[in-house]
Amino acid sequence: MTSRSAIVTGDDFGISSPVNRAIIEAHSDGVLTSASLMVTGEAFEEAVALAHRHPSLAVGLHLVLISGRSALPHSQIPHLVSPTGRFSSRPVGAGLNYQLNRSARRELALEIRAQLEKFRQTGLRLSHLDGHRNMHLPPVVLKILWGLREEFGVRVIRLPSEELGTTLALDRSGWLEKAALAWTFQAVRRLYARRHLTSAGIRFTDRVYGLLQTGRMSEEYLLGLIPRIQADRIEIYSHLTTGEERAALLSPRVREALFSHGFRLATFSDEAESCTPSLSFRS
Helix, strand or coil, X not given: XXXXXXXXXXXXXXXXXXXXXXXXXXXXXXXXXXXXXXXXXXXXXXXXXXXXXXXXXXXXXXXXCXXXXXXXXXXXXXXXXXXXXXXXXXXXXXHHHHXXXXXXXXXXXXXXXXXXXXXHCCCCCEEEEEEHHHCCCCXXXXXXXXXXXXXXXXXXXXXXXXXXXXXXXXXXXXXXXXXXXXXXXXXXXHHHHHHHHHHCCCECCCEEECCCCCCCCCHHHHHHHHHHCCCCEEEEEECCCCXXXXXXXXXXXXXXXXXXXXXXEECHHHHHHHCCHHHHCCC
């Protein structure tokens, strides 16, 4: 068996019926192995039913703390959401509020627990945890997750790590924004996230691809990316709201490229059960 593994994840599972159907199709007929479930999504119940009908699909929690609905009503978390129960769509402002506002921090812990509890009530096994627009990574959020990890079985968290030079070699569009994202998340990983996750016994892959090319993970891009990947334990994530990304994950050429470069398709659960932490995930 090859020692390299690729976890291919579809985000926003539960946001809408078209996305749900695209994720299931990419899993049944393509290379997608995992999905990240929005428990506050409009099509959440449909997504859960589909996941139970497709048990080979590993499902994790896509924590929503921005640009979406909350699990708790406004009356319980008034410092987090609008009267209609929606989070801010501005990541910087939301992050500062979560970090600096004591009332918001207390409410944040309640909301994160509520989303984890709603996931647990689905009866699905929690494969992993990540966040809508990566809002699971501010220090205050990681601290809350650290405290809840044993109660809810949080064993794997997405920690973005992507080579800027590789992305720009394939697609230079939006290079300034890509550079800012790459530097920001490299700093997050290096300054605190890697250390805190490791100390908590939470795993993360060597590299994660999808942040810098979000919404544009096309077949052409993946066929250029895969031969350049040096890491052995990776995650590729997509948002199947576009036909381009759906087609990429259904492409026989993408499947062949992964296999020809030594990757096997895997899930976070596969890796956690079949390998020791030092072999399957980098600390």
